[in-house]
Amino acid sequence: MASMNHHYTELQDSYLFRTIDQKVAEYKEANPDADLLKLGIGDVTLPLPAACIEAMHAAVDEMAVKETFHGYPAEVGAGFFREAVQAYYAKRGVELEPGEIFNSSGAKDDLGDILDIFSRGMNALVLEPAYPAYVDANVISGNNIVHLPSSAADDFAPYPDANVSADIVYICSPNNPTGATYTREKLEAWVAWAQEKQAVIIFDAAYESFIQDETIPHSIYEIEGAKECAIEVCSLSKTAGFTGTRVGYTIVPMELEREGLSLNALWVRNRTTKTNGISYVLARAAAAALSPKGKAQCMENIAVYKQNAQVLMDALDSVGVWYSGGKNAPYVWMQCPGGLTSWEFFDKLLNEEQVIGTPGSGFGKCGEGYFRLTAFNTPEKTAEAAKRLARVCASLQ
């Protein structure tokens, strides 16, 4: 008699973005001609950089000819891919060995799968507001979630609490959903906490390319000692527009050991047992995105999104609404005006101005009364959405 994993039944009934989709679908059905503007899910809109397109066409051509055809890839990452990531980190002074670099199909995949090398039933510390998949993946694994709320008082980037212990902790900087960043000083405090508690930091660096403040670390490994206590999970989804292309990378340092086991060796064994690596064509696209030429093209796209964020920030400034993020992140995290709850503001913005955002309460209880806007729409639509947003905010004051 097959017995199932009943932890699935402990998950909240529906994923945040599915609830939004349902509400939007209902609105559309009732108002078929509405001019909806989406500042909701964090999906990119600009096409892939030319360097990636060229690399993929060339790789596809290789796959068409017997002499240059590629079969099974290296399961943890092709040499050229690992070298591209290594060179990318070296530019910021972080030295990695190729063996510390693993390819992935995106950050979401590895954020969930990495739990497989830890024991079940452990304590996972989640700094909230947080990306819902952190909590959900741990619930499925039967782990205990320890919530650490943050607020405007700590700029939504809290220091560790010395009284709190956990086996792992998720830190996302620049943060989804708040756009907050962790300063060097705060990250040093977290590394010290992890070393003292012998915990492991899962550092989600998916938005690192949006950092413009030069004092903010892009990688946890810019902090001394981090190689002994942190895994870094990164993605090209937001850096290079790879949301529909699906490549990321995960760093598991050689120095990282717990209970006498090398986490790198565990992850190698996990990957070689449970995957056959990523597509040759995609690995080439990723290496191109990380090359100096590709990265320059990526930054042109990011500049467009950052200008969108500025337009949203200007609109909120014009009506005196508090927000964080926007400067070093594609997200603007605003306080709902007029004391509205997150879902009340969602409904008002949708029904009155046909603008779709994301209720902050979907990212944890402490997100109640906040609202996330993304900078990934087109400049034209973002400008129009910013106008409507300011109008709603003004009406609530």
Add this chain to the structure above:
Amino acid sequence: MASMNHHYTELQDSYLFRTIDQKVAEYKEANPDADLLKLGIGDVTLPLPAACIEAMHAAVDEMAVKETFHGYPAEVGAGFFREAVQAYYAKRGVELEPGEIFNSSGAKDDLGDILDIFSRGMNALVLEPAYPAYVDANVISGNNIVHLPSSAADDFAPYPDANVSADIVYICSPNNPTGATYTREKLEAWVAWAQEKQAVIIFDAAYESFIQDETIPHSIYEIEGAKECAIEVCSLSKTAGFTGTRVGYTIVPMELEREGLSLNALWVRNRTTKTNGISYVLARAAAAALSPKGKAQCMENIAVYKQNAQVLMDALDSVGVWYSGGKNAPYVWMQCPGGLTSWEFFDKLLNEEQVIGTPGSGFGKCGEGYFRLTAFNTPEKTAEAAKRLARVCASLQ
């Protein structure tokens, strides 16, 4: 204090194919000019079908332009992908709903990840000889392995043992490594066993395209009642030469329930929590491979591999060595001549004739004394390897 998953330490020290690689590397170092012929790991050598190449170029072009760019895919499979799989199954009379079809990055990925919807510590029945990843993925999950050996007496495709209970069972047909196939009658017996025991069959159909005997089922769903007790995992690696392209599909029927839970719903929730689907470019390549035109091109490549298998079978026939497989599979599973063990024959074949195969004992204890040859090398190299193989066999008789 992070506590780790210590089940990794229960895994056999090194993966079969890594040991082979080490032995080959040592031989090469000692004999740098040796003309090595590989009939070892099951990697394809022919380029991708033209239909796949065309589809990928077109998809890459779509990703280059804002108007046709694709962001986040449907996490469990794009509509066009699911329709292509649906149509592929319909040709053999198997009706699937789109919601029962999930995209994957290959069979290996889903064969491991699917365990996540079952409880830990369950009993997994493995019909041996078997693909090593079945055992390894279950060891990592802390499951108990129940071994069911097979032999030449049951054509390496055993009937169920009514006295054996298990939560899940792996059935691979055509089989890796033995090339054996399960007849309709044998699969009916396994479906009846699973229904009686309320177990779940994990049916690995990765080699279905090599079946030429029209009486052999390609899918477990050709058997009545299978939708109530089986998950099917399939791959385009061997069908379309996708070992380096990485796309597969997994079927979880709507009818499949255990302990009051829908396994389809659990798998949807798993995938939407832990993945963001597969690359648009790869999904297009896969849909092209499954289209009538693409499939015809795939079958031209498979015909080349099947002719290679015939050459290997002819060589073994010429020296009177027993084997299974070859006819409906890309694998020929031979008995080691002269009473040699699997590794003794491996060493002899490598050292005396520079031919590399895979020791049968690497697939389970009952594989001792057998040896796997693959049909995936070029016709020229396969013909030369067959000659050398016959020579070694003759010398042992």
